[in-house]
Amino acid sequence: MKFIADLHLHSKYSRATARNLDFENLYYAAQIKGVRVVGTGDFTFPAWIEEIESKLEETEPGLFSLKRQIAKDIDKTIPEKCRNPVRFILQTEISNIYKKDDRVRKNHNLVYFPDIASVKKFNAKLDSIGNIKSDGRPILGLDAADLLSIMLDINDKGFFVPAHIWTPWFSMFGSKSGFDSIEECFGSLKEYIFAVETGLSSDPPMNWRVEDLDNVRLISNSDAHSPGYLGRNASVFNTKLSFFHIRQALEKNDLEKYQGTIDMYPHQGKYHYDGHRKCDICLNPATTARIDGICPECGRKVTYGVLNRVQELATRPEGYLPENRHGFKSIIPLADILSEIFEVGPKTKKVAGYYNRAIEILGPELGILLEKSVQEIETANVPLLAEAIMKMRTGDVNIDPGFDGEYGKVNLFSRQQKEHLKGEKYLLFDLPVKKDKSKVKAKTKVKKVIVKKESQKQKRFKKKSATKQPVKIQTLLSGLNSAQQKAVESSARAMIIQAGPGTGKTRTLTAKIAHLISKRQVDPGSILALTFTNKAAGELEKRIEKYVPKTKAPVLAATFHSFCLKLLKEYKGFNAVIVDESLRISLIREAMGEKIKKKAAKQVDQMISLCKQNLLSPDDDFK
Ligand SMILES: [Zn+2]
Ligand SMILES: [Zn+2]
Incomplete structure (x- = not known):
């Protein structure tokens, strides 16, 4: 089955996360977002693994569900159209800070296990190395390669994914304290890295430029620190719902089983460009190079963003497309x-x-x-x-x-x-009220549309009882010049007639419609004639009237706006009265008390229009 997974999250026990980041809210958010498999986050944290054990139960191999009795109360609060099963996968993130080749290295790594027993062994091991009890994402003075080796020793069915590999401060390829290749970071264990997380500030096309990533799957996750961010980046699978199938889809380069990523536009990420936040200096990599990476505001070195770092490690030009690449979709x-x-x-x-x-x-x-x-x-x-x-x-x-x-x-x-x-x-409902002549004019037009609609109805009613004579085609064409005749007789599906005012466009259109009815036996009821003004619509309708057999429905001639109003009425049950200006003013005066002057009521009317134009509703702050 096809499903969306978000494999990197945190709990309320990680630093700087929302207090409501618990299983209940993750379960809710996953359904609202449309995510099927969600990382538990933070399984190294004692209180969180306790919660995992008490609130979740294994429902497929290596995947867990929120227990029924907890889920059933939440289900009631989820919109019906969003309700879907949610599974959790045992996941944690470790912050590794260590020295290698005489440089301080900092990187974040994701670890996944198929069962709670392995998680507990892993936690016990880490507990003997450092402190895992003060932060859901513990900081350990442990080489990333050693962490991977610990994981493999405990259960080699688990898997290991370097997190947000491009962020400057804490990642495998980070500009501040990362490496230049997977091998440099993991040495001989490199082969156990079969997937990396691209992070919010990069998308697949940026990563495709780096040859070193050719043999790993690129995955995307939200790294959410509050439930609302769940699924902002995610990965798409098409495989069986189990830990082992997910792992296999990533390990084997199978474009069908692992289908790629859903990514925010990388520009939206916090570290796409270079710069200094405090100095409000944002630079593209080319500019950074020109000024030697020195902030023009404070004179210190700027923070190099992900784009710059990708360019540093890229072996291929921008826009390079590898064969056998996964799909990706950009979202906001x-x-x-x-x-x-x-x-x-x-x-x-x-x-x-x-x-x-x-x-x-x-x-x-x-x-x-x-x-x-x-x-x-x-x-x-x-x-x-x-x-x-x-x-x-x-x-x-x-x-x-x-x-x-x-x-x-x-x-x-x-x-x-x-x-x-x-x-x-x-336009149909309300118009801007800037004192712009053309717009004021438009306003009166709309009023006319509404009035006109009524009279058109009456007219049509009369029309049905009137007698019509079939008309000879010759009389239709007489008086038209040869180009106009050609337009009338043409059977082209689309046609543009370009001519100045007063040259007979409406007449041609009328003849065309009459021709369709009398000569080509087109049902008049299936013809729609849209015109620019009400006047033209009225004239058109009147002129065609005499060509329509009395047994048939009339041709619908209307302006764009009156036609849309008709659609709304017929298909959306729109039956509100459209209030013209004088009625609006009297309603406002009624609401505000009779003492209010007409001029003031008009101003209120204009203000309401302006608010609607700007999509403001009554509970908005108008200041
Ligand atoms: Zn991280
Ligand atoms: Zn600066």
């Missing part, structure tokens, strides 16, 4: 997308509200980001969400890269694009 976490749409922080109530709406209607986050169609996403009715996700999927995003511990900032829409999109979508 849903909360970050919503944060960008609504221009509020990703942890605000507003983002949480829309997030919950999206997963309740559409299911887990990763499914929304990667699989749902535009049409499906639109059913959640979250403004601009479908557009944002399409941009994300096609890579049409702009990210200010992260550097020196500062996360990158995602920009999906320019200010202008946002205005434009909002305008398109919400």
Whole structure:
């Protein structure tokens, strides 16, 4: 079966993690995100292994489930569309700090075991070497190769993955205290390293440039320090649900069983570019090279980011694609997308509200980001969400890269694009109220659409009882010039008629429709004529009327907006009244007390429009 796994997490017992990072919340978050297999994190920590033993039970070889009696209460709180089984895999991270070849080395390593007995032996061994009781991710003065060797001695069915291999301070390839190759770090045990974690600041294409990584699988995990970050990076498997199948999928280079990664754009990671956070200096590697890596603000050496370090170790040009490579998909976490749409922080109530709406209607986050169609996403009715996700999927995003511990900032829409999109979508309901002449004019147009809709209905009602005569085709074409006639008679599926005002475009369109009905026996009810103005729509409808046999449904001629309103009414049960300006003003005056002047009511009306235009709702802070 195909499933998503996040194999590097922490518990509430690791430094700088959320207090609610427990199995209950991981179980919940995994379903909300759409992750099937989750690392337990921190199995070296005494209180956490106790929790593992008391709350989890083995359900498949080497995989564990939250016990039924604990899970069943949580299940009720999970949106129905997100409910799925969750499995835990025994996992921990060790911070190794040691001296090798006269240099201080610091790297983080992930260890996985298939059973609790092995975990306990491993913990006992580490306990005799250093302190594993003060931090869920213990720091040990132990060579990474020795740690690997301890793991192999205890149970060689376990596996070992160097963590976030590019981060500057604590990783195998880190610029500050890492190595230049897997062999340099692990020596003769190199062959036991069959997977590495790429980390948040790099993605597969960056890693493909480094030949040293050709024979290892690249995996991605969230390294979450709070439940909300679970699955922000993840790996995709298509194998049986068991520890041993997961291990085998990684060990053997099988593109079917291990299908690759889901990665945040690496620019979003904290260490993509070079720079100094305190000095607010962010540099791309080329600039860093030009200034010899010296911060122009403080004169000290800048922190080299992942991109720079990758370039240092790369043996291949940018864009190199190895054969037999795994797939990968770039994502932006849903909360970050919503944060960008609504221009509020990703942890605000507003983002949480829309997030919950999206997963309740559409299911887990990763499914929304990667699989749902535009049409499906639109059913959640979250403004601009479908557009944002399409941009994300096609890579049409702009990210200010992260550097020196500062996360990158995602920009999906320019200010202008946002205005434009909002305008398109919400024109029907409300318009911006900037005192811009053209826009004020547009507002009155919308009002007309609404009024017009009513009269069109009445007209249609009358139409049905009127008598129509079949018309000879010759009278249709008479009065048209040869180009116009050609357009009328053409059977092309698409056609553009470009002509200036007053040259007879509407007449040509009318003749075309009449031709389709009388000559080609097209059902008038299946014809939709969209025009720019209500006036044109009305005229068109009137002119065609006489060509339509009385037994047939009429041609629908409408403006874009009135047509969409009709769709909303018919298919979405949209039956709210659209209130015109005078009614709005009187409603506002009623709500605020009769004493309020008309002018003040108008200002309030404009303010409400402006708020809606900016996607603000009543519980937002308007300051
Ligand atoms: Zn780490
Ligand atoms: Zn500086």
